Amino acid sequence: MSDQDWLYWFRHSAPYINAHRGRVVVITLGGDALAHPNLTTIIHDIALLASLGVRLVVAFGARPQIRERLDEAGETSGYQGRLRVTTETQLPLVLEAVGRVRALLESHLSMGVANSPMHGAQIRVASGNWLTARPIGVVGGVDHGYTGRVRRVDATSIREQLSLGQVVLLPPLGYSATGDAFxxxxxxxxxxxxxxxEADKLILFSGRSGIPDASGELMREISVARARELLGEGHLGEDDAAALDAAANACDRNVRRAHIISYGREGALLEELFTLDGLGTLVTDDDYEHIRFATPEDINGIQDLIQPLEARGILVSRPRDLIETEVDRFLVDERDGRVVGCAALYPYPSSAMMELACFAVSPDYQGGGRGDRLLAMAERHARAEGLGELFVLTTQTSHWFAERGFELVGADALPPEKRRDYDAGRNSRIFVKQL
Structure with missing residues (x-):
C-alpha cells in the first residue's frame, strides 16, 4: 500500500470509527482460530477496536483442544450431529481444556511489548458465571450428558463490565442452579x-471467508430467510452451518448484522468493520436496509446520489435549498451511514394520489432489490395516508416501473395542480399504479 492509499483509507475510516464507538460487538474465536498462526494479528485488531471505544465481547471455543485432551486421556469423543456428547468422566477434562484456552486468550490480550501493536494497550479482561445453562438431555435416543444449551445470559452484569472498558470473555461453559457445569x-x-x-454486530470467525452457495460461490450478503433456506438445503459443512445458524438466530432477535469472516486472512476483522462492503458474508435482518424518512443530516448524501443523475438528464435538477426545504418528504436507504437510495413523496389528497419523485439508487447497489424496497415503502406510506394511486414521471426508466405494475397514462390523469406544472418540453412519460 502506498502512502497515498494509506492516507485515503485512514481518512475514509473515520465514519466507521465514529459509528462503532460505544457500540457492542460480539466476536467468536473457535478453537481452530485460537490455534491458527494468524491469532496474534487478530488479537492486535481486537486491541485496536478496544482502543477505539468499541465494547467487545469475545465468545471463544475449544473443540480441537477438548478433543486433544480427551485423546490424551484415552477417552472417546462421541458426537451426534454437531454436538459433542459429554459424559460425567469427560467433563473435568473439558473444563481443563477450556481453562487452558481462556488463559491463552488472557495472556495474548495482556501483551504490551514495545514496538508492537499491543504497546500501551492495557486491555483489561473480565469473565464470570454469566451464562445459565440446561442439559440437552436425550435426543434421538442419545443422552448428551453434560452438553447443554444456553438458558439465560446475564446481560446486566456483562454491560456493567463493558461500561468499565473491559473486554468480556465468554467461555463455552454454562452453569445450572444446581451447580452443574455444561x-x-x-x-x-x-x-x-x-x-x-442487543449488540450492533456479531462477528463469527470461520475457516473460510464466508458462506458458499451450492456451487461454491461466496455469498456476500444474505437475509435471515435465505439463511434458513440454506440451512435446510443441507450442503453446508458443520462449521459453516453452525456459524450461519447463530448469525440467523441473532439477527432474528434484534442484532442488526452478523458477519462471517475468515480467521486465516490477516486484517479480516478491520476490513469487515471499516470498509463499506467488507469481505465475508453479511447476514441481515429484514430491516437492515434502514429505509426511513430523511433528516437534515442526509442532505449531503442525497445530493451526492442525485447530482450525477441530474447531469445525465435522468432526474429533474433540484437545488440544495429546495432539498433543504423538502427534506422531510424524502425516503432514504442507508447503508453504514451512506445514502445509497432515495425517493421523494408528494401527496395530492384531493385526488387521492401520491407522486413518487427523485427516485434513485446508487449504481454500486443496483440489482440487489433496493429499488423494490424503496418502492414498497412508498406504497405503504401512500396507503397509510389513505391514497389510492401512486404516480411517477420518468424519461429513462419506463420499463422498470411497468414491470412493477405501473401503467402508462396521459397528462390528464395527473392531479390538476401537478398537471399545471407538467413540463411538456421534458416529455416525461407518466405512469400510475393502483394501490
Whole structure:
C-alpha cells in the first residue's frame, strides 16, 4: 500500500470509527482460530477496536483442544450431529481444556511489548458465571450428558463490565442452579449473548471467508430467510452451518448484522468493520436496509446520489435549498451511514394520489432489490395516508416501473395542480399504479 492509499483509507475510516464507538460487538474465536498462526494479528485488531471505544465481547471455543485432551486421556469423543456428547468422566477434562484456552486468550490480550501493536494497550479482561445453562438431555435416543444449551445470559452484569472498558470473555461453559457445569457451543453462546445485549454486530470467525452457495460461490450478503433456506438445503459443512445458524438466530432477535469472516486472512476483522462492503458474508435482518424518512443530516448524501443523475438528464435538477426545504418528504436507504437510495413523496389528497419523485439508487447497489424496497415503502406510506394511486414521471426508466405494475397514462390523469406544472418540453412519460 502506498502512502497515498494509506492516507485515503485512514481518512475514509473515520465514519466507521465514529459509528462503532460505544457500540457492542460480539466476536467468536473457535478453537481452530485460537490455534491458527494468524491469532496474534487478530488479537492486535481486537486491541485496536478496544482502543477505539468499541465494547467487545469475545465468545471463544475449544473443540480441537477438548478433543486433544480427551485423546490424551484415552477417552472417546462421541458426537451426534454437531454436538459433542459429554459424559460425567469427560467433563473435568473439558473444563481443563477450556481453562487452558481462556488463559491463552488472557495472556495474548495482556501483551504490551514495545514496538508492537499491543504497546500501551492495557486491555483489561473480565469473565464470570454469566451464562445459565440446561442439559440437552436425550435426543434421538442419545443422552448428551453434560452438553447443554444456553438458558439465560446475564446481560446486566456483562454491560456493567463493558461500561468499565473491559473486554468480556465468554467461555463455552454454562452453569445450572444446581451447580452443574455444561459444555456449550461457542457459536450458540455468541448468538445468545449478542441477542441479549442487543449488540450492533456479531462477528463469527470461520475457516473460510464466508458462506458458499451450492456451487461454491461466496455469498456476500444474505437475509435471515435465505439463511434458513440454506440451512435446510443441507450442503453446508458443520462449521459453516453452525456459524450461519447463530448469525440467523441473532439477527432474528434484534442484532442488526452478523458477519462471517475468515480467521486465516490477516486484517479480516478491520476490513469487515471499516470498509463499506467488507469481505465475508453479511447476514441481515429484514430491516437492515434502514429505509426511513430523511433528516437534515442526509442532505449531503442525497445530493451526492442525485447530482450525477441530474447531469445525465435522468432526474429533474433540484437545488440544495429546495432539498433543504423538502427534506422531510424524502425516503432514504442507508447503508453504514451512506445514502445509497432515495425517493421523494408528494401527496395530492384531493385526488387521492401520491407522486413518487427523485427516485434513485446508487449504481454500486443496483440489482440487489433496493429499488423494490424503496418502492414498497412508498406504497405503504401512500396507503397509510389513505391514497389510492401512486404516480411517477420518468424519461429513462419506463420499463422498470411497468414491470412493477405501473401503467402508462396521459397528462390528464395527473392531479390538476401537478398537471399545471407538467413540463411538456421534458416529455416525461407518466405512469400510475393502483394501490
Amino acid at each position: 459444555n456449550l457451543s461457542h457459536e450458540e453462546v455468541a448468538g445468545e449473548a449478542a441477542a441479549a445485549l
